[in-house]
Amino acid sequence: MSEIQPRASRRAVLCAAGALAAGAGLLPGVATATPEATRKLIGDLAGGATLKEGRIKLDLPQVADNGATVPVSVKVDSPMTAQDHVRALYVLAEHNPVPETAIFRFTPACGEAEVSLRMRLAKTQTVYAVAQMSDGTAYLAKGEVKVTVGGCGT
């Protein structure tokens, strides 16, 4: 259940995201993540490895009427053995105040790396899933959700 990335680096990224948003005067009083900050975060999660496509099945609604509760399910294709398993799965949203929604930490005892959850989306945006494998490789999947009514502020 160990983390690959030290927390500090993620925190630094988030601080940078906040500073950037504040500096640009976006939505005064509300720090908003940017696609750039999210991409940098994803790069950090990959830990120098090249992000590959595939192996992740990211299920998102095309349109979410209510951004306060958007159903998401993610399945990562993995044998989930001691030698070869999914270590962590990140669910990120680039235009939320904080890009991370959840970090799931799996063990071989899970049998399958599959989760479902409900997340908040501030507005129409791309949702990302990044999976870190036990062998150091990382995979990326993404999908866009159109949001009718945002689920963060107000």
Next chain:
Amino acid sequence: MSEKPRIKIPSSAKKGEVVEIKTMVTHPMESGQRKDAAGAVIPRKILNKFTCKANGAEVFAADLFPSFAANPYLTFKLRIEATTKLEFAWIDDDGSAITADAEIKVA
């Protein structure tokens, strides 16, 4: 949070079977982004961590962030090799925890 977490699991499983664990717990997951009628920011108060132990060993965990929807709903999978006692815990920002336990029998 007086309401008990809802856990939906099979009561029994075959040895080696991968079962789905469905969980839901009542919590506002106050994001810290909202303002009250007077314009003051409502302080953040969320469940920031979830853990599941099987027979005492942690087998699945999650870090949760403010964009996790209210009344956190979360499902995941577990491979059941023997009768397993499951312990679930959700940790609040204020340090308190909501807990639940359950058992899956292997005949």
